[in-house]
Amino acid sequence: MGAPVLPDLLAPGLRAVFCGTAPGLASAARGHYYAGPGNRFWTFLHDAGIVPEPLGPEDDARVLAHGIGLTDLVKSMAQSHDRGLPYDVPALAAKVAAHRPAWIAFTSKEAGTQAARWLGRPRPGLGAQDWTFENARVFVLPSPSGRNQGRAAYDGRTTRLEWWSELGRLLG
Numbered sequence: 001m002g003a004p005v006l007p008d009l010l011a012p013g014l015r016a017v018f019c020g021t022a023p024g025l026a027s028a029a030r031g032h033y034y035a036g037p038g039n040r041f042w043t044f045l046h047d048a049g050i051v052p053e054p055l056g057p058e059d060d061a062r063v064l065a066h067g068i069g070l071t072d073l074v075k076s077m078a079q080s081h082d083r084g085l086p087y088d089v090p091a092l093a094a095k096v097a098a099h100r101p102a103w104i105a106f107t108s109k110e111a112g113t114q115a116a117r118w119l120g121r122p123r124p125g126l127g128a129q130d131w132t133f134e135n136a137r138v139f140v141l142p143s144p145s146g147r148n149q150g151r152a153a154y155d156g157r158t159t160r161l162e163w164w165s166e167l168g169r170l171l172g
Contacts, residue, residue, distance in 0.1 A: 016069070
């Protein structure tokens, strides 16, 4: 495997690690997480009360100060879709075991599904799960990507922010 497109932003004992599927092409080009023009990750993070101040992609290293980490299931390539990616769930498991966050928040159903499949579990819905990943509680979020907006519902909720806000309440 090649060098990571984006470095992990991890530290021991974080409140949550947000795990995406793979860096998008805009993120790879800019060298920052969730940097696509339509990506709402940074807006959701603040609006859900997970971080106390507005942040943007260029501030990604500052999330550690808020007890938040960032990583992806695919570290070696950028992609604008989820098809045929070399998911490395064992590497994610090793990172989570080493850093011991309270929560792992998958920022797409696809990322959550890959982790669940690796554990022999069925495809998860959105929200808090009844299983753990290397002793971290699991929350599956709707993707913040601009391509995932405008749906009539997100697993029974009308907006993606409702799911992000639920995680914000759980994180305190």
